[in-house]
Amino acid sequence: MYNSLILSIVTFIYGLAAVFYIGAWIFKKDSVGKAATITTIIAVIGNTIGIGLRWVESYQIGFGRAPLTNLYESLVFFALCIAVVYLYIEYRYKNRTIGAFATPIAFLAMAYASLSPDISDRIQPLIPALKSNWLIAHVITCFLGYAGFAVAFGTSLMYLFKKRDAEEKSPLLSRLPALSVIDDLTHRMVMFGFLFLTIGIITGAVWANSAWGSYWSWDPKETWSLITWFIYATLLHARLMRGWHGNRIAYISVVGFMAVLFTYFGVNLLPGLHSYGQ
Amino acid sequence: MTTENQNSAGMKPEKSPGFFDRIWNFFASIRLTVALLLTLAGTSIIGTLVPQNEDPASYFKAYGEFLYRLFYALDIFDMYRSWWFQFLLLMLVLNILVCSADRLISTGKIIFAKKPKYSLSRFQKRPDAKTFTAPAPPENLLDPFDKIVASKFGYRRVEKTENGYTIFAEKGRKSRLGVYVVHLSVLLLLAGGLTGSFFGFEGYVNIPEGDTVSQIRLRNTNQPLDLPFSVRCDDFSVSFYNTGAPEEFRSTLTIFENENPVFTEDIIVNDPLRYRGINLFQSSYGEMRSRDADSEEVVINFTSVESGMSYTRKMKIRETIDMPEGQGTFKLDRFIPSYTFMDMMNLGQVFIGVLTPAEAAKPVEVILPVQHPDFDKMIVRRGLRQGNFFISVGDVQKRYYTGLQVTKDPGVPLVYLGFLVMIGGIFITFLMSHQQVCVSVEGMGKEKNSRVLVSGFADRNRLGMTRKVEDLHAQLVEAAQKTA
Numbered sequence: 045m046y047n048s049l050i051l052s053i054v055t056f057i058y059g060l061a062a063v064f065y066i067g068a069w070i071f072k073k074d075s076v077g078k079a080a081t082i083t084t085i086i087a088v089i090g091n092t093i094g095i096g097l098r099w100v101e102s103y104q105i106g107f108g109r110a111p112l113t114n115l116y117e118s119l120v121f122f123a124l125c126i127a128v129v130y131l132y133i134e135y136r137y138k139n140r141t142i143g144a145f146a147t148p149i150a151f152l153a154m155a156y157a158s159l160s161p162d163i164s165d166r167i168q169p170l171i172p173a174l175k176s177n178w179l180i181a182h183v184i185t186c187f188l189g190y191a192g193f194a195v196a197f198g199t200s201l202m203y204l205f206k207k208r209d210a211e212e213k214s215p216l217l218s219r220l221p222a223l224s225v226i227d228d229l230t231h232r233m234v235m236f237g238f239l240f241l242t243i244g245i246i247t248g249a250v251w252a253n254s255a256w257g258s259y260w261s262w263d264p265k266e267t268w269s270l271i272t273w274f275i276y277a278t279l280l281h282a283r284l285m286r287g288w289h290g291n292r293i294a295y296i297s298v299v300g301f302m303a304v305l306f307t308y309f310g311v312n313l314l315p316g317l318h319s320y321g322q
Numbered sequence: 323m324t325t326e327n328q329n330s331a332g333m334k335p336e337k338s339p340g341f342f343d344r345i346w347n348f349f350a351s352i353r354l355t356v357a358l359l360l361t362l363a364g365t366s367i368i369g370t371l372v373p374q375n376e377d378p379a380s381y382f383k384a385y386g387e388f389l390y391r392l393f394y395a396l397d398i399f400d401m402y403r404s405w406w407f408q409f410l411l412l413m414l415v416l417n418i419l420v421c422s423a424d425r426l427i428s429t430g431k432i433i434f435a436k437k438p439k440y441s442l443s444r445f446q447k448r449p450d451a452k453t454f455t456a457p458a459p460p461e462n463l464l465d466p467f468d469k470i471v472a473s474k475f476g477y478r479r480v481e482k483t484e485n486g487y488t489i490f491a492e493k494g495r496k497s498r499l500g501v502y503v504v505h506l507s508v509l510l511l512l513a514g515g516l517t518g519s520f521f522g523f524e525g526y527v528n529i530p531e532g533d534t535v536s537q538i539r540l541r542n543t544n545q546p547l548d549l550p551f552s553v554r555c556d557d558f559s560v561s562f563y564n565t566g567a568p569e570e571f572r573s574t575l576t577i578f579e580n581e582n583p584v585f586t587e588d589i590i591v592n593d594p595l596r597y598r599g600i601n602l603f604q605s606s607y608g609e610m611r612s613r614d615a616d617s618e619e620v621v622i623n624f625t626s627v628e629s630g631m632s633y634t635r636k637m638k639i640r641e642t643i644d645m646p647e648g649q650g651t652f653k654l655d656r657f658i659p660s661y662t663f664m665d666m667m668n669l670g671q672v673f674i675g676v677l678t679p680a681e682a683a684k685p686v687e688v689i690l691p692v693q694h695p696d697f698d699k700m701i702v703r704r705g706l707r708q709g710n711f712f713i714s715v716g717d718v719q720k721r722y723y724t725g726l727q728v729t730k731d732p733g734v735p736l737v738y739l740g741f742l743v744m745i746g747g748i749f750i751t752f753l754m755s756h757q758q759v760c761v762s763v764e765g766m767g768k769e770k771n772s773r774v775l776v777s778g779f780a781d782r783n784r785l786g787m788t789r790k791v792e793d794l795h796a797q798l799v800e801a802a803q804k805t806a
Contacts, residue, residue, distance in 0.1 A: 175590075278355075
């Protein structure tokens with residue numbers, strides 16, 4: 045299985061990229077920062093090839109299906125989404141310090157997928173419930189949403205760290221973008237995540253209606269995705285209508301990401317219809 | 323950061339608030355929205371921790387008497403349909419309705435104005451307003467400036483001032499409606515859900531292959547419900563991958579109206595049958611306990627111990643046939659769904675035959691397990707039974723039943739419409755904004771120079787708007803240079 049070999053290597057490339065980003069931030073070396081960007085781009089290419097190869101190999105085994113069907117594949121795709129969203133932000137904001145907060149999340153997702161003994165990287169055929177054209181749309185939109193919230197989580201942490209150092213004593217924190225920029229970025233990432241989470245929940249509902257005859261069953265994963273949606277909806281209303289910003293938005297964003305993580309992993313501990321995500 | 327529309331509550335009449343006003347203000351408040359969203363989020367967790375709609379006895383066992391009574395009183399076991407959860411949703415509906423109405427009253431005039439109003443001083447006062455001196459008189463700058471502004475904004479208007487003119491321009495005024503579109507979508511979803519719960523149902527039915535049913539059972543109450551048509555399961559099949567995981571469940575169903583077949587269709591998971599607003603979904607299957615074994619024909623194989631010659635006979639239970647090669651008679655005596663051999667080995671489904679040899683020996687019982695065709699061979703080889711033939715049961719047709727989920731939900735079109743409206747509304751709200759700019763050009767007397775002010779703002783994405791004003795400023799400076 046070349047795909048899992050490539051993806052294991054990609055895990056370490058993400059790790060290396062994270063080390064470079066953190067190094068460039070701490071030691072203020074632009075050359076290291078450039079290396080970090082290049083490393084991340086290589087990781088993204090490798091990640092994409094790994095996923096593509098997995099798709100091809102599933103056809104070679106004889107039951108071709110999209111590589112988006114279990115926890116291993118979703119984690120690999122999650123890492124890719126985070127890295128791509130981050131690279132776009134780096135390109136737009138011309139600031140690499142955000143990378144020190146975003147690429148470690150991609151690395152952790154890949155490391156969890158590759159190293160956890162509970163997660164199988166074998167290509168399994170699709171069970172009947174997953175055989176649907178909605179699968180790809182549902183998974184891609186959900187994970188783009190999760191990736192947006194993951195980056196928002198990273199920028200929220202940046203905000204909270206930097207805010208504690210109001211007198212700019214720490215040279216490390218002074219290299220982070222201005223508070224207002226981080227705050228705005230968090231808001232944008234939450235909007236991005238919210239849009240895709242909404243589409244993800246909707247495609248899931250339409251799919252559920254065509255597979256089980258009911259667009260909403262209050263299954264734990266559905267319910268938790270709705271809880272996540274409520275939390276970020278609260279954030280957006282507080283911000284747009286009451287002008288909340290800064291710490292309060294950062295805290296809600298951190299809580300929201302906890303809900304995302306629970307929707308993703310924690311729900312597997314509860315009984316329900318989404319059991320193939322384990 | 324403040325919002326242009328934030329003070330809408332303050333725009334209500336200032337007279338002492340009456341009872342109606344107080345209720346109105348309560349439902350128009352964003353605090354209520356935040357409280358409701360967080361309460362809905364918080365309480366929704368309960369239903370994911372306590373399994374919903376299970377058997378009361380299992381709850382009693384899991385939680386003990388006290389918690390059971392408490393949860394029962396609070397409808398925790400069916401919380402998403404409980405009165406208090408529905409009440410929260412009702413509050414949310416009122417909140418959305420009143421909030422939207424309240425804001426539409428104040429912003430409607432802005433959104434639907436035929437001739438937008440601009441206040442020059444509001445643009446001038448902005449701290450991020452940019453100014454520069456252009457080396458040309460105002461009248462020479464009008465054309466190039468107007469062209470640049472026109473390329474960026476849909477609506478524009480030039481107003482004369484004392485020493486020059488002001489170009490007002492804007493776009494995305496209607497995007498202010500985006501939030502109302504999203505709110506409308508939430509109402510559509512809830513209306514669809516309500517429609518479904520009043521006029522729809524969710525049930526299930528198991529149909530054995532070959533059988534026809536017209537009655538199903540409702541999922542939560544287990545009440546029977548008559549369908550306006552009947553369904554026959556012609557065939558059910560299940561296939562497996564090499565790994566043993568199921569690959570496909572397929573049922574062939576025929577719909578009957580007044581005993582007349584209407585059509586036949588195959589359904590698989592993810593591809594249901596829809597007829598007269600009722601949907602039939604493949605949801606489970608099972609093997610029939612052969613209650614009809616009596617009437618079914620069973621294939622019996624006789625294999626000669628000496629020659630290996632094989633004979634096949636079809637027979638029913640309690641039928642007696644002559645053995646091949648004149649070796650006596652064989653009676654297929656009975657069927658046992660689960661048979662344990664010598665108190666040790668469970669053989670599953672077995673047929674018991676009685677073999678009466680030709681030479682007046684005693685009849686012997688022959689055990690014919692469905693799953694283990696070589697069983698009798700082993701018995702004879704080990705000398706546990708005398709005889710010239712190994713006997714086995716050939717392919718016994720397994721009889722399946724198909725488990726169908728049967729639903730009717732007339733609310734689905736509303737819900738789907740709500741989905742589309744919601745995605746559209748969020749797109750508008752997040753990606754578009756109402757952007758207004760003004761380019762004010764004033765002549766500077768004898769010097770034939772002009773003083774140019776560029777300023778703009780948007781109702782959302784302010785940082786993006788600041789950047790846009792900076793861009794516009796740079797382009798105007800360049801154009802002014804060229805003109806001179």
